[in-house]
Amino acid sequence: MINPGxxxxxxxxxxxxxxxxxxxxxxxxxxxFEFFVRRLPDNRxxxxxxxxxxxxxxxxxxxxxxxxxxxxxxxGRFSKPFVDYLGQLRFTGDVHAMPEGTxxxxxxxxxxxxxxxxxxxxxxxxxxxxxxxxTLIASKATRSVLIAPQKLLVDFGLRRAHGSEAGLFxxxxxxxxxxxxxxxxxxxxxxxxPVYGTMAHSFIQSHDNEVTAFEHFSHAQPDNVVLLIDxxxxxxxxxxxxxxxxxxxxxxxxxxxxxxxSGDLASHANKVRRILDNGNLRDVGIFVSGxxxxxxxxxxxxxxAPIDGFGIxxxxxxxxxxxxxDCAYKIQEYAGRPRRKRSEGKATWPGRKxxxxxxxxxGYICEDILTTEDAPCEGxxxxxxxxxxxxxxxxxxxxESRSHAAKELASLPADFRRLESCxxxxxxxxxxxxxxxxxxxxxxx
Amino acid sequence: MINPGxxxxxxxxxxxxxxxxxxxxxxxxxxxFEFFVRRLPDNRxxxxxxxxxxxxxxxxxxxxxxxxxxxxxxxGRFSKPFVDYLGQLRFTGDVHAMPEGTxxxxxxxxxxxxxxxxxxxxxxxxxxxxxxxxTLIASKATRSVLIAPQKLLVDFGLRRAHGSEAGLFxxxxxxxxxxxxxxxxxxxxxxxxPVYGTMAHSFIQSHDNEVTAFEHFSHAQPDNVVLLIDxxxxxxxxxxxxxxxxxxxxxxxxxxxxxxxSGDLASHANKVRRILDNGNLRDVGIFVSGxxxxxxxxxxxxxxAPIDGFGIxxxxxxxxxxxxxDCAYKIQEYAGRPRRKRSEGKATWPGRKxxxxxxxxxGYICEDILTTEDAPCEGxxxxxxxxxxxxxxxxxxxxESRSHAAKELASLPADFRRLESCxxxxxxxxxxxxxxxxxxxxxxx
Numbered sequence: 042m043i044n045p046g047x048x049x050x051x052x053x054x055x056x057x058x059x060x061x062x063x064x065x066x067x068x069x070x071x072x073x074f075e076f077f078v079r080r081l082p083d084n085r086x087x088x089x090x091x092x093x094x095x096x097x098x099x100x101x102x103x104x105x106x107x108x109x110x111x112x113x114x115x116x117g118r119f120s121k122p123f124v125d126y127l128g129q130l131r132f133t134g135d136v137h138a139m140p141e142g143t144x145x146x147x148x149x150x151x152x153x154x155x156x157x158x159x160x161x162x163x164x165x166x167x168x169x170x171x172x173x174x175x176t177l178i179a180s181k182a183t184r185s186v187l188i189a190p191q192k193l194l195v196d197f198g199l200r201r202a203h204g205s206e207a208g209l210f211x212x213x214x215x216x217x218x219x220x221x222x223x224x225x226x227x228x229x230x231x232x233x234x235p236v237y238g239t240m241a242h243s244f245i246q247s248h249d250n251e252v253t254a255f256e257h258f259s260h261a262q263p264d265n266v267v268l269l270i271d272x273x274x275x276x277x278x279x280x281x282x283x284x285x286x287x288x289x290x291x292x293x294x295x296x297x298x299x300x301x302x303s304g305d306l307a308s309h310a311n312k313v314r315r316i317l318d319n320g321n322l323r324d325v326g327i328f329v330s331g332x333x334x335x336x337x338x339x340x341x342x343x344x345x346a347p348i349d350g351f352g353i354x355x356x357x358x359x360x361x362x363x364x365x366x367d368c369a370y371k372i373q374e375y376a377g378r379p380r381r382k383r384s385e386g387k388a389t390w391p392g393r394k395x396x397x398x399x400x401x402x403x404g405y406i407c408e409d410i411l412t413t414e415d416a417p418c419e420g421x422x423x424x425x426x427x428x429x430x431x432x433x434x435x436x437x438x439x440x441e442s443r444s445h446a447a448k449e450l451a452s453l454p455a456d457f458r459r460l461e462s463c464x465x466x467x468x469x470x471x472x473x474x475x476x477x478x479x480x481x482x483x484x485x486x
Numbered sequence: 487m488i489n490p491g492x493x494x495x496x497x498x499x500x501x502x503x504x505x506x507x508x509x510x511x512x513x514x515x516x517x518x519f520e521f522f523v524r525r526l527p528d529n530r531x532x533x534x535x536x537x538x539x540x541x542x543x544x545x546x547x548x549x550x551x552x553x554x555x556x557x558x559x560x561x562g563r564f565s566k567p568f569v570d571y572l573g574q575l576r577f578t579g580d581v582h583a584m585p586e587g588t589x590x591x592x593x594x595x596x597x598x599x600x601x602x603x604x605x606x607x608x609x610x611x612x613x614x615x616x617x618x619x620x621t622l623i624a625s626k627a628t629r630s631v632l633i634a635p636q637k638l639l640v641d642f643g644l645r646r647a648h649g650s651e652a653g654l655f656x657x658x659x660x661x662x663x664x665x666x667x668x669x670x671x672x673x674x675x676x677x678x679x680p681v682y683g684t685m686a687h688s689f690i691q692s693h694d695n696e697v698t699a700f701e702h703f704s705h706a707q708p709d710n711v712v713l714l715i716d717x718x719x720x721x722x723x724x725x726x727x728x729x730x731x732x733x734x735x736x737x738x739x740x741x742x743x744x745x746x747x748s749g750d751l752a753s754h755a756n757k758v759r760r761i762l763d764n765g766n767l768r769d770v771g772i773f774v775s776g777x778x779x780x781x782x783x784x785x786x787x788x789x790x791a792p793i794d795g796f797g798i799x800x801x802x803x804x805x806x807x808x809x810x811x812d813c814a815y816k817i818q819e820y821a822g823r824p825r826r827k828r829s830e831g832k833a834t835w836p837g838r839k840x841x842x843x844x845x846x847x848x849g850y851i852c853e854d855i856l857t858t859e860d861a862p863c864e865g866x867x868x869x870x871x872x873x874x875x876x877x878x879x880x881x882x883x884x885x886e887s888r889s890h891a892a893k894e895l896a897s898l899p900a901d902f903r904r905l906e907s908c909x910x911x912x913x914x915x916x917x918x919x920x921x922x923x924x925x926x927x928x929x930x931x
Binding site (some may be wrong): 045046048050051052053055056057059060062064065066068072074108112116118158165169170171173177197200201202203205208209210224225226227229230236239240241242243244246247249257259260261262263271272273274303304355356359360361364368371377378381382383413437 | 489491493495496497498499500501502503504506507508509510511513517519545553554557563603607610611612614615616618619622623626642644645646647648649650651652653654655656670671672674675676681683684685686687688689691692694697702703705706707709710717718719800801804805806809811813815817823825827828829871917
């Protein structure tokens, strides 16, 4: 059976037609490709690198199954010797990368592949597919984390994420960026992410009586009593909670929180808080959801609404205000010679690159130097070897990457923490890299 | 091993906590849920239903694997008898739906589940996840199809689609909507979709000489010679093609087309067309790509640029101008009694529904009646039984669904074919359905 997520056929057809060409010409020398973001979307001041772990798993396991080889033979596009060669193909190259959770800026590679040309070419589509989406979501999620650092933030986006993998990757990338966890159950066994969840409106609606529904749920999940109170009338339901709570208490069950999912959330939260407080339920938290994103979060935080946690779904998992990044995976060197594209508006910096980061006296990031790999430079190098000859050399846990991400966010100057675009971060291109451009342009016609 | 796309744990945790409640209370009576879109995004005049085939495959195969049951037992949230019960759970319900490719409007259900409450509840997250995304993309893709009906349209979006499944579902949904095919190789063996692909800039760049690259490629893919000519200088490359073509001709190889991927596409296409025509290459087509969507397509069509085909990627696969739909899967009936939600701004129509469609004298659609399932009504009923007791009763091929989609698009009045929002389509709520609202509200407190 073909497994869509790990299939070597999950690539653009042109990778395979090009590989036929490389095969016919014996072009197997070392190629260097780098993945980078060309420019930031509106309302983004930085990006957070994510997806490296899945990228390395993909590379390590890359191979065509028998069924896939059969299809390649039958499709009539490729020579038999070439398909036989594909049957033996494995990824044997090196990977250099920024650790997941690292803050980065346009033109800075977050991943470099150094491998025989056909291998480095074939993996393009899926590598971008993995790195682009997780980076998109981690970058989006940091915005809620920066706006509401002390609040419980839970990913609620599976249902409107773009397919199964998007739902799972969004749970992972948002947790990496600092979310508390996800509502997506499978994220727990797959990624060891805390999962959250209580009840939907249908639970209330399948009962004739809202209070009966609350009671049934409380007994079914006594350690996890969060009651959804907006199905019919939010404040009326809050009053019902005040009456119900002492009865549950006698049975040893405490209500943890109520959830609001519609209407003017700040106004309802204030009214509900008053009802709960007057009912001696000061320990019962208020959790809100419903079409939230970091912009609404900012308003709710500014209004000082008494809200303890937020479920953030669709708009995060689709990165609704910027649903894609202008990113690329480009050849930078072949057979020892630097390469670059000169297409209008899409020219690239050639060669193997390193990014050196400099910090100000308070420990905040202040400028990056984009230079060639071997050029001496002051600052902290961000790119390191993570896979050697097809085998990972480092495997940080998601939890370690999450700690790194938190440190990275802490190193952001105030201007860069805002939701709106601020001044551009200083990325300086070194003279060594400028020189390489001339060299690349001279060698191609 | 857990397969993310088909795992029963690919659901929101609250489905499982609610199921524990239903289990404890023995609430297993028949529930009816419907999936519908609440309102259209800006710049959409209709939706196209998609994803039913994958939804039915999911339902038919729904079960918890041993590994998943182990995890449920270990996670400490559920009772042992309940987890044992989950181990036996299968989907045994009925599904009614609109065929894939059907045009639909807000509040009209495109899928109805009739099943024991726990089953109908559990599947919510993944059903929405499948139907939402494919419907989003099919609806987006129709816009390019309507703008450029005679052109070759190819999905190029895998790399920036949100994960592997999004890439594959986008290939499928856009083909359903009328695209010619996709660049995503795996879409061919999985969905029997035509795939397209030739070369990337890296193929050119890995050669020192652009013409050598063209020649190598032409020999490697003699039946599929589409040459990318914008790596360095588009018009200069077109001149090189004019010189190269006769040499290839002598070897029995014809150049099918050139591809442009950057700059002002209309201007380059005009210049390149002139160069090719003057070079006696009138049969060589021009294919363009690079950040395209239906708005740019509309401009290019209006400019009468000599373009034969379009590769449309990121903006379609992410539905960039409307990256999600306001859709829902809501309980409409439990144990024979109609249900509805009354939450602010999110109230729903209760009961099992049917949509009757009426056509004008020219065969164009003119109004829909939203009514209860059994109410007599004139018009063509759009919703039919597609799964009975957990087994599919109809299985149209993708090709059949694509033909249906084409007929549906042909039935759209002119106003609804525009890219901008036009007047709202008339969906009339029947008195029978209005009455059911009162009944639903009376029976819940």
